[in-house]
Amino acid sequence: xxxxxxxxxxxxxxxxxxxxxxxxxxxxxxxxxxxxxxxxxxxxxxxxxxxxxxxxxxxxxxxxxxxxxxxxxxxxxxxxxxxxxxxxxxxxxxxxxxxxxxxxxxxxxxxxxxxxxxxxxxxxxxxxxxxxxxxxxxxxxxxxxxxxxxxxxxxxxxxxxxxxxxxxxxxxxxxxxxxxxxxxxxxxxxxxxxxxxxxxxxxxxxxxxxxxxxxxxxxxxxxxxxxxxxxxxxxxxxxxxxxxxxxxxxxxxxxxxxxxxxxxxxxxxxxxxxxxxxxxxxxxxxxxxxxxxxxxxxxxxxxxxxxxxxxxxxxxxxxxxxxxxxxxxxxxxxxxxxxxxxxxxxxxxxxxxxxxxxxxxxxxxxxxxxxxxxxxxxxxxxxxxxxxxxxxxxxxxxxx
Numbered sequence: 001x002x003x004x005x006x007x008x009x010x011x012x013x014x015x016x017x018x019x020x021x022x023x024x025x026x027x028x029x030x031x032x033x034x035x036x037x038x039x040x041x042x043x044x045x046x047x048x049x050x051x052x053x054x055x056x057x058x059x060x061x062x063x064x065x066x067x068x069x070x071x072x073x074x075x076x077x078x079x080x081x082x083x084x085x086x087x088x089x090x091x092x093x094x095x096x097x098x099x100x101x102x103x104x105x106x107x108x109x110x111x112x113x114x115x116x117x118x119x120x121x122x123x124x125x126x127x128x129x130x131x132x133x134x135x136x137x138x139x140x141x142x143x144x145x146x147x148x149x150x151x152x153x154x155x156x157x158x159x160x161x162x163x164x165x166x167x168x169x170x171x172x173x174x175x176x177x178x179x180x181x182x183x184x185x186x187x188x189x190x191x192x193x194x195x196x197x198x199x200x201x202x203x204x205x206x207x208x209x210x211x212x213x214x215x216x217x218x219x220x221x222x223x224x225x226x227x228x229x230x231x232x233x234x235x236x237x238x239x240x241x242x243x244x245x246x247x248x249x250x251x252x253x254x255x256x257x258x259x260x261x262x263x264x265x266x267x268x269x270x271x272x273x274x275x276x277x278x279x280x281x282x283x284x285x286x287x288x289x290x291x292x293x294x295x296x297x298x299x300x301x302x303x304x305x306x307x308x309x310x311x312x313x314x315x316x317x318x319x320x321x322x323x324x325x326x327x328x329x330x331x332x333x334x335x336x337x338x339x340x341x342x343x344x345x346x347x348x349x350x351x352x353x354x355x356x357x358x359x360x361x362x363x364x365x366x367x368x369x370x371x372x373x374x375x376x377x378x379x380x381x382x383x384x385x386x387x388x389x390x391x392x393x394x395x396x397x398x399x400x
Contacts (some may be wrong), residue, residue, distance in 0.1 A: 016157035023305035024163030025120035030330035041133035054222035054230035057108035062320035084110035086208030095242035168307035175295035179287035189277035242283035284336030295348035309356040
């Protein structure tokens, strides 16, 4: 990447990033490597304030390429989890549909979200991240951005990048276009020490992941390096289901009763997840940014990751897209051929929107197929390399 002393758009500029997720931290690292002045503001009280999500697969050409540019592949190789990429597909009764998927491949190595965040944090200059900083509002001129936080603090930046996730508070300052509901809602839970709490499930996981497909519903179960599991139901529901269903998600009995009704007839092994999960459960309606979204580029404000292009998790591309955004944006901001920040931002946003529109379209296809009656035959064909058969099958095309 370009050295910052060659006169780049961000030379001598103060950069602020809102959000200390993988995308924001990767961007901060890439910019700091070239001497840029960066502050990252994160709402968490500290890096240990909450449980980080499940494992993430990183791909060549996106997540791994960003880590390589950031000089962090050695740290990644010490932190990732060989074997975690294994995926077992089963039906509602835990009968195997597809076995050992990914067991012989290391093309998409997996790392837990917590260790990924930690290795990125460790690569930043001391005091780069300002914790317990909840964004409140901003005032922008062509020359600067005045950022206000809920605790009364303020910060003036020459450039602000929103990396604050799917519910970004900064996105509305850039575009009025809102993400659209996918039709699927996820309910998330976590179980500690699954080897002892649900030994039958621990054996089934075999160090990797289990995906349950049946009756237009899904259940993903992911074993993490600390011996806990994260799990995610997926079912078709109205957008307001989580607020209008009347379920208290901190009441185990209510949530278990819902699961046993909504997923009626499913094996009791899955109900054990709800009996042992920590509270509360977290409902997550799944949204996708408009595939054709566009907006005029601003001189000192942009966004990356879920803030820019949220999508459901069913293609496993979210973190990869965020980290690739960081790489592309850093490259443009550090490019001496760019006359100013707005030109660099425009070049980044054009590429980012085009790339992510294609990925989001594919993700929505997978989201629909996962939650269709065609899911099992579709993935049997898909994972045996018979994609051409799928393209010729009317029922598969309709499901997708």
